[in-house]
Amino acid sequence: GDLAGLDNLVANTAYLRAQQVNHKEVRKQRRLSLPKLERSSTLRAAVKRDYASLCELQPIGRKLFWQFLLASNQQYAAAAEFLEELNIWDLAEDEAKEEAKQSIIAKFCKAGSSSFLSYLTGEAAERCQAVSEKDFEEVMMGKVRKATRDFLKRKPFSEYQKSPFFDKFLQWKEYENQRITDRYFYEFRTLGRGGFGEVCAVQVKHTGKMYACKKLDKRRLKKKSGERMALLEKQILEKVNSLFIVNLVYAYDNKTHLCLVMSLMTGGDLKFHIYELGPRGMRMERVIYYTAQITTGILHLHSMDIVYRDMKPENVLLDSQGQCRLSDLGLAVVLPKGKTIFQKVSAGTTGYMAPEILRQEYYRTSVDWWALGCSIYEMVAARLPFRDFREKVQEDEVTRRTLEDESEQSQSTKLLPAQGGAECLRKRSHKFFQNINFHRLEAGLVEPPWVPRSDVVYAKDTDEFRDMSEVKDVELDAKDEKFFKEFSTGVVSIPWQREMIDSGMFDELNEDCEAERKSRSCVI
Ligand code: ADP
Ligand code: MG
Ligand code: MG
Numbered sequence: 001g002d003l004a005g006l007d008n009l010v011a012n013t014a015y016l017r018a019q020q021v022n023h024k025e026v027r028k029q030r031r032l033s034l035p036k037l038e039r040s041s042t043l044r045a046a047v048k049r050d051y052a053s054l055c056e057l058q059p060i061g062r063k064l065f066w067q068f069l070l071a072s073n074q075q076y077a078a079a080a081e082f083l084e085e086l087n088i089w090d091l092a093e094d095e096a097k098e099e100a101k102q103s104i105i106a107k108f109c110k111a112g113s114s115s116f117l118s119y120l121t122g123e124a125a126e127r128c129q130a131v132s133e134k135d136f137e138e139v140m141m142g143k144v145r146k147a148t149r150d151f152l153k154r155k156p157f158s159e160y161q162k163s164p165f166f167d168k169f170l171q172w173k174e175y176e177n178q179r180i181t182d183r184y185f186y187e188f189r190t191l192g193r194g195g196f197g198e199v200c201a202v203q204v205k206h207t208g209k210m211y212a213c214k215k216l217d218k219r220r221l222k223k224k225s226g227e228r229m230a231l232l233e234k235q236i237l238e239k240v241n242s243l244f245i246v247n248l249v250y251a252y253d254n255k256t257h258l259c260l261v262m263s264l265m266t267g268g269d270l271k272f273h274i275y276e277l278g279p280r281g282m283r284m285e286r287v288i289y290y291t292a293q294i295t296t297g298i299l300h301l302h303s304m305d306i307v308y309r310d311m312k313p314e315n316v317l318l319d320s321q322g323q324c325r326l327s328d329l330g331l332a333v334v335l336p337k338g339k340t341i342f343q344k345v346s347a348g349t350t351g352y353m354a355p356e357i358l359r360q361e362y363y364r365t366s367v368d369w370w371a372l373g374c375s376i377y378e379m380v381a382a383r384l385p386f387r388d389f390r391e392k393v394q395e396d397e398v399t400r401r402t403l404e405d406e407s408e409q410s411q412s413t414k415l416l417p418a419q420g421g422a423e424c425l426r427k428r429s430h431k432f433f434q435n436i437n438f439h440r441l442e443a444g445l446v447e448p449p450w451v452p453r454s455d456v457v458y459a460k461d462t463d464e465f466r467d468m469s470e471v472k473d474v475e476l477d478a479k480d481e482k483f484f485k486e487f488s489t490g491v492v493s494i495p496w497q498r499e500m501i502d503s504g505m506f507d508e509l510n511e512d513c514e515a516e517r518k519s520r521s522c523v524i
Contacts (some may be wrong), residue, residue, distance in 0.1 A: 004463035011189035012457045018188055018203050019210055019266070019320070019454070023503045026208035034509055040170040047173065049161065051153045059497040060172050060506060068165040069156060076156050078115040079148050082108045086140060091443050101136055119151045120144065168510070172497070180252040180490045185213070185261075189457075190465040194328075196220050196230070197257060198465055201264060207503035211249060212264045215257040218484065219471035227483055233330045234260060236306060238492045243444050244297030246317070246327045247495040253488040263495075265325060267318025268458030270379065274313055280382035280389070285449045287379045290316065290324050292436045294372060295428060297326045302365045305335040311371035312352045313378055318458075322448030335364060350395050351384045358399045369426065 047054075055065040069080035082104070089100035107115050109128050120128055124147035127139045160166055188201035197215040204211070221227050237248035237260065250261035270290065274282060294316060301308050310331040317327045331347050348357060354370035356363040374385055383389040386401040428438055440446050452458060500506045 004461070008461045008463060011462050015188040015201055015457065016455065018186070018201070021203075021208045023208040026205070032206055032505070032509065034168075034171040035174045037167050037171055040167075040174040043170050043173055043177075047170070051157055054169070055152070055157065055160075058493055059501050061169055061497075063501065063506065064165045064169045065157075065160055068160045068163050069152075071165075072156070072159070074114065075118055076152075078108065078117055079119065079152055079156070081115060082117060083145070083148060086145060090141070091440055091445060093437075093440070101133070104140065105131060105136070117144070117148065120147055172500070172506075176491050176493060176496060178490065180250050180488075182254050184250075184252075185211075187213075189459075189462050191459045193465050193468070195330075196224075196226055197468065202261065204499070207499055207505055209499050209503055210264045211261045212246075214260040214262065216260070217257055217468075217471060218253075218476060218480070219256075219474040221258070222476065222480060223471055223474045227480075229330060230258060231483070231487055232334075233332070234487055236329050236332050236334070237262070238489075239304065240300060240306075240329075241494055242297055242300040242325075243323070243442065244293045244325050245300065245329075246325045248492050249495040249499065250491060251487060251489050253484050258484065258487050262327075263319065263325060265317035265327065266320045266458060267322060267452035270313035270316040270318070270324070270375075272458065273318070274379055274382055275389075282379045283449070284380070287376060288432060288436065289446070289449050290379070291372070291376055292428070292433055292438065292441055293324050294326065294375075295426075295433075296438065296442060298368050298372065299426065299428075301326075301332065302368070306332050307335060307365050308332050308368045308371075309347050310349060311368050311375060312349050313375050316375075318452060320452060320454065322451040323444065350398050351387045353399075353402070355403055358402055 054061045056062055066080050066084075069076040085100060085104050085107070089097060089104060092100050107113055108117050109131050110116060111129065117125075117128060124143045127135075128144045131139045131144075184206075185202040185204060188203065190198045190200045191212060192199040194214060194216075197217045197220065199212055199214045202211050202213045203209065216226070216230050221230055234248065234251050237246070238251070241247070246262045246265065248260055248262050250259070252259050252261075274280060294311070298308060298311070308326065308329065308331070310328060311326075315326060315328045316324050318324050348354075348367065348371065352371040352374045354363065354367040357367055377385045383391075386398050386405065387393055428436075437446060497506075
């Protein structure tokens with residue numbers, strides 16, 4: 001009725017306004033400071049001294065190590081600047097790329113230059129000084145980059161660990177260990193409904209950053225024996241780190257629910273875009289762009305021996321810029337070690353399931369390529385290859401058609417893996433992708449062909465999510481509590497550190513410390 005309409009309007013207004021919020025404004029109201037250094041002594045002893053993790057993978061670690069290099073001496077600073085500029089060159093295009101190349105040669109390769117890479121020795125040094133336009137990529141991305149990394153890993157890395165920059169890193173890590181509760185967030189409208197509870201929008205009070213929070217009802221989980229799967233979903237989500245898969249940032253619990261706080265995808269799912277917006281189907285440009293991102297996301301999962309098993313347009317969500325990510329990893333599984341063939345389990349969604357699943361055979365990652373093939377077909381034709389739009393059809397009829405079609409090798413499904421399309425998709429060498437620069441795509445630098453409007457809420461009205469019945473006939477015991485603890489691990493390092501940097505929190509807290517250091521006139 002009208003009241004429901006009004007509720008929806010109010011909820012949408014609050015939700016849209018929160019997204020426009022200026023991070024600085026939010027933070028002014030809540031001053032924060034890092035925990036005292038003395039408190040991080042346990043951490044100092046416990047933290048694994050791994051270069052890749054401390055100085056490359058963790059965004060805050062990387063920033064502080066870089067700051068250390070720039071502040072130390074000419075040689076360290078040159079190494080840091082060189083890697084940065086090489087990275088820019090690597091991702092640049094056209095004239096910008098050419099300029100970056102010339103700049104690198106002049107700055108770092110000529111013995112007279114103040115930022116000459118003086119730590120290079122042997123063949124790396126020789127080749128660097130003699131580098132030409134032609135062998136630039138081979139030399140710089142190869143030997144010289146490797147030698148630079150090897151250099152940084154030794155003396156600079158060990159000095160860094162004795163520096164105030166590393167102290168600061170430990171303070172951030174200490175802060176990262178905080179317990180997360182409901183009070184950490186503001187809550188906004190419901191965005192969707194899952195099997196164990198709703199998904200709603202939330203905002204981190206300290207930073208203003210918006211996320212989606214997937215809530216799993218503890219009693220419902222127990223009643224339907226969903227605990228093991230929920231934990232698996234959480235463990236897989238925290239392991240993956242891809243621009244094309246939703247990121248998990250916090251996992252915590254309250255009295256009634258387990259909560260997964262993930263990237264907020266405000267642009268709606270691809271099923272909605274195929275069937276509900278304008279003419280059915282999608283422009284080819286969009287199909288290709290999304291398929292390129294999805295393929296990259298699936299490859300990331302497969303590289304960790306994870307099979308997604310639920311590839312379909314409904315599970316692909318768009319963010320506010322129009323880039324997409326895979327979501328709902330509830331059916332994903334980790335393949336057993338040694339890459340042995342996977343056990344028989346029938347899992348997936350009717351219409352997208354591969355013949356090897358339908359025939360109850362052993363299968364591995366191939367099933368994701370099949371499902372992607374079906375999804376591409378659906379994006380183009382606004383129907384499934386084995387099920388017409390709105391066709392009422394039994395599950396075993398879809399199975400029959402799938403198996404028959406595969407044996408007939410019909411023309412209509414050229415992209416399906418049975419016809420060898422999978423191999424091309426996997427290598428991303430299919431001519432379908434000829435206009436996609438995967439290198440730039442993976443850095444998030446390829447502009448989306450379609451951008452969601454910032455004043456539209458791409459979700460069902462709030463009143464469509466009401467009344468999920470309460471589960472009463474289930475008692476929670478000590479064993480359940482143990483499981484909830486195992487689930488509620490709090491902050492996920494990498495995406496959380498990214499939040500601290502992107503929201504400006506990192507710079508702000510460091511400035512405070514900088515001022516403090518100056519006032520005590522201690523020099524680093
Ligand atoms: P379930 O595994 O129980 O099916 P999902 O993960 O599919 O739960 O989430 C349920 C619904 O919530 C989705 O269909 C989608 O509408 C919405 N949703 C899920 N994740 C997000 C997200 N990260 N951003 C925005 N909406 C989301
Ligand atoms: Mg779902
Ligand atoms: Mg699920």
